[in-house]
Amino acid sequence: MFKKFQPSIDVSGQTSLKSSVQRSIRSNILSHWKIDVETLEQIWPKKEPLTLVKCREHISIYSLHGEPLFFQHFDGPFFPTLRLLHKYPFLLPTVRIDRGAIRFLLAGAHMMCPGMTSAGGYLPPPESALPAGSPVAIHAEGKEHAVGIGLTKLGTEEIKKVNKGVGVETVTYIGDDFWAVQSI
C-alpha cells in the first residue's frame, strides 16, 4: 500500500477531527487492539486532538502533533504505524515468516503461505485462530522486532490447509516510503 508514497503528492489535505469522531476511533481501537485504556492514553492523551491526513486511494492517516500514529484504508481496520508497533509490540496478533522470506518482504511482496507454515514461521494456534481480513504484525525468524504489518487474506487455519499463494497481504514494511515519513 505504501510502496510508493510521497507526502508532497499523495496527501490531499489535513484536517483536525471532530471530538465525536475521535471518540468513535478511540472505542474502535480499544475493542480491536489488545490495548488497555491507560496505554492508549499514553500514546494518545485524551486532550490532544488527532489530525486526519487524507491521502490518495482513500488512505487516512491519523497523526498526533505531526507524528503519524494510525492509518486506515477506506473503512477498514485501524493499523498502528510500524514505529508505534515497535514501541508496543503487543498491539496486534503476530505471524512469523521464515528467514528466506524477509528479503522479499522488504521488497514489498505479499507473504505467501509456505513462508509462514515452514519451520521458521509461526501462525497462531487453532484456539486463537484469526479470520481473514484481520491486521497482523509480521515478525521474522530470529528477529526481535516486527518487520511489517499485514492484512490476512485467508484465515490462519486456512493458510495452514491451503499452503499456497498469498496468505498475508503486506500493508507496510520497514524501508518503504511510509517508513521514511517520520512526520507529516
Add this chain to the structure above:
Amino acid sequence: MASAEPGPSQPVAPIQILYCGVCTFPVEYCEFGSHITRCKEWLQKEHPPLYDKYYSEEALQAKLGTLSLEAQTKLEEDTAKKEAKAEKKADAALKKKMASQVTIKRIERNKRKYVTAIHGLEAFDVDLKKAAKFFAQKFATGASVTKNAQGFDEIVVQGDVSGDVVEMIEDGVGLLKGVPKDNIVEVEEKKKKGGAEGA
C-alpha cells in the same frame, strides 16, 4: 478484550528501539538494507556491545544454521550487488543535484515593472514556501509559490529583485544555505511586442 488483565492496570511502558543511524532500520535488519558496510561501521562506533551481538562469529554461525550453503552465498552476492547499486544511485543523485541549476528570471510585466521568478531551489532542499515568505519579508513585497507553464513550482517575487537574490544566494543567507553559486543562471524575459500576455 479492552484490558489485558483484570484489576487496576498500569500503562505499559513503550519499548525503546535503536534505529540505525545510516539506514533508519532497526539495527537487526541492517543486513537487509543497502548500506550494510556503513551500517556496520556506524554500529561498531556507536554501540559496540550491540555490534558484538549481531555481527560476532557466533551470531553469524547461528544464522548460517538455518540456510543451505548455496543459498547463503547467493544471498551474500545479492547483498553485495544491492549495495553497489545503492551506492551508484546515491552518487548519481548527488551529481544530478550538483548539476541542477537555479534560474532567476526577470520578467517584464509592464514598462519598468518587473516580477522575478526563481526556479530550481527545491533541488537544494530549500522549502519553497518558507523561502517565499522569507523573500517577501526581506524585500517587503509580495512573494508566492506558483506552478509555471511547465508545471514546476517556482517562487515569484514582485518587483525586480534579481540582483539581490543572486547576492543573497552567494552569501548563503539563512534558508538559502547550501545552494552553490556556480549554478545560478540569470535570465531576462521581455514582453513580446503586441503579443498576447505571457503567463
